[in-house]
Amino acid sequence: MKHYIIYLPGLGDHWDAPRRWALKLWRIFGVQTELVPMQWYDGKSYDEKLDRVLSSIDRAAAAGYDISLIGESAGASMASNVAVRRTAQLHRVVTLCGVVYPQADVSPVIYGRSPAFKTSMSNLVNSIQTITSSDSPDFRVITALYDPVVDHRQNILHAKKPIRVWSVGHLTTIALCLTLFSPIVIRQIKK
Secondary structure (H helix, E strand, O other): OOEEEEEEOOOOHHHHHHHHHHHHHHHHHOEEEEEOOOOOOOOOOHHHHHHHHHHHHHHHHHOOOEEEEEEEOOHHHHHHHHHHHOHHHEEEEEEEOOOOOOOOOOOHHHHHHOHHHHHHHHHHHHHHHHHOOOOOOEEEEEEEEEOOOOOHHHOOOOOOOEEEEEEEOHHHHHHHHHOOOHHHHHHHHHO
16 A cells, blocks of 8 residues: 555644755654645645645545645645545545644634634534544554643544643644654554
């Protein structure tokens, strides 16, 4: 099985270069990776960001890969929304310290700076109902023992048991899952 992982980052747009570097190292585990930059603060619409993700899925599908999405933090909302649209094409969806609760307590300042993220969160209302049905792709939720940025009640999908990694903090957990804990993440993809 050839695995292709599409990684959807969170709000830290300026961290895309280190993310790409870490994802390239995942190839030692026999997976291909692609970071689709969300650039949440660039002012572009939700639909433009969604189209980039859908195009990546189409390219990977045409090449015959088993495709999985990883949605990090705010990117988990996009991954969840994409999963509903492309259920048949996706092998697995992993949320990493992800915001997947439509009524999450997100600062109005963040929504003001990123209307696309606000739209993604609004779209979660309908997506969550589909995700929790039996027809959705296989979801895995990876979360920290304690995350002060994304409360555990906002990153757990109903009826999906979370995988808790031994880490404290939002950015710390994401960085560890991209590097030291990457075998845990990849194992969830390959299961």
